[in-house]
Amino acid sequence: MLIISAKSGQLGNRLLLFANFIAWAIEHDLTVINPAFEEYAEFFAGTAGNFLCCYPPLKFTTPTNKFIRSQYYKFIKYLSTKQVLATQEITREKPFSWSAYHERQPIKHGSNVCFQGWLFRDGWFVEDTPKLRKYADSIRAYFTPLKRYTVNPERLISTIKDSADMIVGIHVRQGDYAQHQNGRYFYEIAQYIEVMNAVVNLFAGKTLKFLICSNLPQAPNVFKSFDCVFGSGDLIEDIYALSQCYYIVGPPSSYSMWAAFYGGKPLYMIRDVGKSVNLKDFVHFYDWQGIFNYRDNWNDSFWDWTH
Secondary structure (H helix, E strand, C coil): CEEECCCCCCHHHHHHHHHHHHHHHHHCCCCEECHHHCCCHHHECCCCCCCCCEECCCCCCCCCCHHHHHHHHHHHHHHHHCCCCCEEECCCCCCCCHHHHHHHCCCCCCCCEEEECHHHHHHHHCCCHHHHHHCHHHHHHHCCECHHHHHHHHHHHHHHHCCCCEEEEEEECCHHHHCHHHHCCCCCHHHHHHHHHHHHHHCCCCCEEEEEEECCCCCHHHHCCCCEEECCCCHHHHHHHHHCCCEEEECCCHHHHHHHHHHCCCEEECCCCCCCCCHHHCECHHHCEEEEECCCCHHHCEEEEEC
8 A cells, every 4th residue: 555644735636646646556456545636635536525635535434524634644744754664765865756766665565555755746847657557537527626616617618718719828827936946937927928929929820718717816808908707716616617718828837737648738838938939839748758856955846848
């Protein structure tokens, strides 16, 4: 049994991490439980009634609440930290690879192993995408948002489709990105507008509508030169709405990467706002190749994505 006993990042990172474990578990007929997913469990079909947050999912639902999930996570983390449960700590010197790990320490059926370490989720960008592609339908089914979180986005997208040939989702990531990696991927609204203008030119001749989703409230009048609508600002509704767009644009972020994976839509990662945007820059999730640039100061380490 694989046990994720520590939290890594926010929603996007947790989804990528969990999906990576699920793909490996399916491939090797193992079970994975993820108490560290506790804050987000209530949103998804596979985890809402699944107290253990396990895959394969339980055949029955288990009544629970946020307090119980929180205590369950704290208990497992304590057992892991104290080495009561066998625990593997993944360090930050290099990205994690399941295949390399399995060669060194094969996981035996019947054993329980806890895993802690941020860089598990980075294997998603490098070596493990074939497994994720192979089991994508099962992963998407498990992480399907509950109906109450899809009603509004589906209604919004349906309305847009009636009046547009093309729907492009714009993920405006500000807030925490002002400090993340010293603001490497923090862009001002004027810079997002510059990219949006490039997208308009790219799809010249088509009726284009933008869906803008942001982790900070945005003033609609700033985007008045575009035909656009805004996401609700709800964490789950917005990531699902982005996944339903035809194309997605945003800074390097696991949030928009998950939307691209879940929806099977091409994503353009903004790394140079002055770059001339080309249609080939919109890349499907499985075509990304990650290059990890390690620095002694972890805050200076970063990923480059190529295709």
